Amino acid sequence: MTGNRIYLTLFVVSAVGVALVAALLLNIFQRKQEGRDRFFNVVPIARFETDPQVWGHNFPEQYDGWKHTTDNYGRTRYGGSEQRDRLAENPNLKRLYAGYPFSEDYKEERGHGWALVDVLATKRLGKKKPGTCMSCKSSANVKLWSEIGPEKFYTTSMVELAKTTKHPISCLNCHDPKTMELRPANPAFLSAMKERGVDLSKATRQEMRSYVCGQCHVEYYFESKAKPVLRFPWKNGFRVDDIEAYYEALEFKDWEHKESGAKMIKAQHPEFELWNTGIHARSGVSCADCHMPFKRIGSQKISDHWVRSPLVNIAAACETCHRWDEKEMKDRVLTIQDRTKKLLSQSETAILAAVDAIKAAKSAGASDSALQEARHLHRRAQFRWDFMNSENSMGFHSPQESARLLAESIDFARQSQVAALKFFMKSEGKVAKR
Numbered sequence: 111m112t113g114n115r116i117y118l119t120l121f122v123v124s125a126v127g128v129a130l131v132a133a134l135l136l137n138i139f140q141r142k143q144e145g146r147d148r149f150f151n152v153v154p155i156a157r158f159e160t161d162p163q164v165w166g167h168n169f170p171e172q173y174d175g176w177k178h179t180t181d182n183y184g185r186t187r188y189g190g191s192e193q194r195d196r197l198a199e200n201p202n203l204k205r206l207y208a209g210y211p212f213s214e215d216y217k218e219e220r221g222h223g224w225a226l227v228d229v230l231a232t233k234r235l236g237k238k239k240p241g242t243c244m245s246c247k248s249s250a251n252v253k254l255w256s257e258i259g260p261e262k263f264y265t266t267s268m269v270e271l272a273k274t275t276k277h278p279i280s281c282l283n284c285h286d287p288k289t290m291e292l293r294p295a296n297p298a299f300l301s302a303m304k305e306r307g308v309d310l311s312k313a314t315r316q317e318m319r320s321y322v323c324g325q326c327h328v329e330y331y332f333e334s335k336a337k338p339v340l341r342f343p344w345k346n347g348f349r350v351d352d353i354e355a356y357y358e359a360l361e362f363k364d365w366e367h368k369e370s371g372a373k374m375i376k377a378q379h380p381e382f383e384l385w386n387t388g389i390h391a392r393s394g395v396s397c398a399d400c401h402m403p404f405k406r407i408g409s410q411k412i413s414d415h416w417v418r419s420p421l422v423n424i425a426a427a428c429e430t431c432h433r434w435d436e437k438e439m440k441d442r443v444l445t446i447q448d449r450t451k452k453l454l455s456q457s458e459t460a461i462l463a464a465v466d467a468i469k470a471a472k473s474a475g476a477s478d479s480a481l482q483e484a485r486h487l488h489r490r491a492q493f494r495w496d497f498m499n500s501e502n503s504m505g506f507h508s509p510q511e512s513a514r515l516l517a518e519s520i521d522f523a524r525q526s527q528v529a530a531l532k533f534f535m536k537s538e539g540k541v542a543k544r
C-alpha cells in the first residue's frame with residue numbers, strides 16, 4: 111500500500127466513524143425530544159380546568175383509568191370498593207365513638223370518582239358544615255383556593271360550595287396542566303410541609319409520587335369551630351407520639367366521650383403518616399408504586415390511573431419488585447392484616463373495660479378530679495387504636511409500627527381501668543370485687 115492509499119483508507123474509516131457517531135447522537139436527541147414531547151396536546155388545557163373529560167382529549171388512557179375509579183370491584187378481606195357498613199360490622203364502634211357523628215354513619219371508603227357524591231350523602235355532616243370538608247373531595251378546590259382564597263373557602267358552607275362544584279377528585283388535584291408534572295395544591299399540605307422545613311420545589315419525582323396523595327390521606331384537624339382552617343399536625347413528626355404531643359400542646363379535643371367524659375381526639379385516615387414509618391417508605395417505595403403501577407398499552411408505558419386496592423392487581427403492583435407468586439404475596443399481606451385485626455379487637459376490649467370502670471366509679475360518686483388520670487389514659491389509648499382503625503391498610507403500610515401502637519393502646523387502656531378502680535380502693539379501703 112502506498113502512503114496515499116493508507117491516508118485515504120484512514121480518512122474513509124474515520125469519516126464513516128464520525129457519521130455513525132453523529133447518527134447515534136441524533137437518534138438519542140430525537141428520543142429525548144420524543145420523551146419531552148410525550149404529551150401531544152389535542153386541546154389546550156386551562157390553568158384551572160376542573161373537568162377530567164377535557165384533559166381526557168389529550169390523555170385518553172389516563173382518563174379511561176380514572177373513570178374506572180367509580181367501578182365496584184368488590185371487597186378484599188379488609189378493603190375494596192364496596193361501601194360496607196362499618197358500624198354494623200363492628201358493634202364496638204358505636205360505643206367507642208359515643209357522642210361523635212362517626213357513631214351514626216361510618217362506611218368503608220371507595221374510589222376517587224365517588225368522593226363528591228359520598229361526602230354530600232354522609233349523615234355525619236349537617237347543613238352547617240364548613241367548606242373545609244370539601245378540601246379533599248373535588249378538583250374545583252384548586253380553582254377556588256386560588257380564586258377566592260383558602261380563608262373564604264373554609265368559611266363558606268359546604269352545601270353552598272357544592273352548588274358550583276361538579277367534579278370529584280381528578281387530574282387538577284395532582285397535576286399542573288401546563289407541564290403535567292405532579293404538584294400538591296392543598297394549602298394545608300403546603301403549609302404543614304413548610305413548617306417541617308421541607309422545600310417542595312426541591313422534591314424529587316419519587317417523593318412527589320407520594321406527596322400528591324399526602325394532600326388528603328392524612329391526619330388533620332380544624333383550627334377551631336369559629337375558624338375552620340384545615341391543618342395537619344406534623345410539626346413534631348409523623349409518628350403517633352409526635353402528633354399526640356402536638357395536640358397536647360394545643361389542649362386540643364374533637365369531642366367529649368359520652369360515656370367516660372374523656373376529651374377525645376378523632377384520628378382521620380393517616381395513610382401517609384403510617385406509610386412514612388414503614389419499610390417501604392424507608393426503601394423509597396411510593397404510594398403510586400403500589401396504587402398506580404405502570405402498565406403497558408402498545409408501545410406506551412403509562413401509570414394505571416385506576417387507583418384502588420393493590421390486592422386486586424398484585425402482578426403489576428408488587429411483582430416488579432418481589433419475586434413471589436400472587437398467592438404468596440397475598441398471603442403475606444393477609445397475615446399482617448389478620449394479626450393487626452386481632453390486636454385491634456383486643457384493644458377495643460381493653461378500652462371498653464376502661465370506659466366501664468370510669469362509668470362505675472363515676473356513678474359511685476367519683477369526682478372529676480378523681481377521674482382525671484383515668485380519662486386522660488382513655489384518650490391516649492383510644493387515639494392509638496383509632497389511628498389504626500381509621501388508617502385504611504389494616505396494618506400493611508407499616509406492620510411493626512401498627513403492632514407497637516396497638517400494644518401501647520392496650521397498655522394505656524388497662525392503666526386507665528386501674529386508675530378508675532383506684533377510686534374503689536380508696537373509698538372502701540380494699541380492692542373492689544369484680
Ligand code: HEC
Binds near residue numbers: 169280285315
Ligand atoms: C391522585 C393523583 C392523580 C390524579 C387524580 C391524576 N393523576 Fe395522572 N399521574 C399521577 C401519578 C402519581 C403519575 C406518575 C407520575 C410520575 O411518575 O412522575 C401520573 C402520571 C400521569 C401522566 C404521565 C404518563 C403516565 O401515565 O405515567 C399523564 C399524562 C397523566 N398522569 C394524566 C392524568 C389525567 C388526564 C388525569 C385525569 C383524568 C390524571 N392524570 C389524574 C397522579 C394522578
Ligand code: HEC
Binds near residue numbers: 189284419
Ligand atoms: C384530593 C384528595 C385526594 C387525593 C389527592 C388522593 N386521594 Fe385517595 N381518596 C380520597 C378520598 C376522599 C377517598 C374516598 C372516596 C369515597 O369513599 O367516596 C379516597 C380513596 C382512595 C382509595 C380507596 C379506593 C377503593 O377502591 O377503595 C385509595 C386506594 C386511594 N384513595 C389512594 C390514593 C393514592 C395512592 C393517591 C395518590 C396517588 C391518592 N389516593 C390521592 C382523597 C384523595
Ligand code: HEC
Binds near residue numbers: 400502506
Ligand atoms: C408497598 C405497597 C404499598 C404502598 C407503598 C402503599 N400502599 Fe396503600 N395499600 C397497600 C395494600 C396491600 C393495601 C391493603 C389493601 C386491601 O386491604 O385491600 C393498601 C391499602 C390502602 C388504602 C385502602 C384501600 C382499600 O381497599 O380500602 C388506601 C386508601 C391506601 N392504601 C393509600 C395509600 C397511600 C396514600 C400511600 C402512600 C402514603 C400508600 N397507600 C402506600 C399497599 C401499598
Ligand code: HEC
Binds near residue numbers: 390
Ligand atoms: C418498588 C419496589 C416495591 C414494590 C412495588 C413493592 N415492594 Fe414490598 N418491599 C420492597 C422493599 C425494598 C422491601 C424491604 C425489603 C428489604 O429491604 O429487605 C419490601 C418489603 C416488603 C415486605 C416485608 C415487610 C416488612 O415489614 O418486613 C412485604 C410483606 C412486602 N414488601 C409486600 C409487598 C406487597 C404486597 C406489594 C404490592 C402491594 C409490594 N410489597 C410492593 C419493595 C417493593
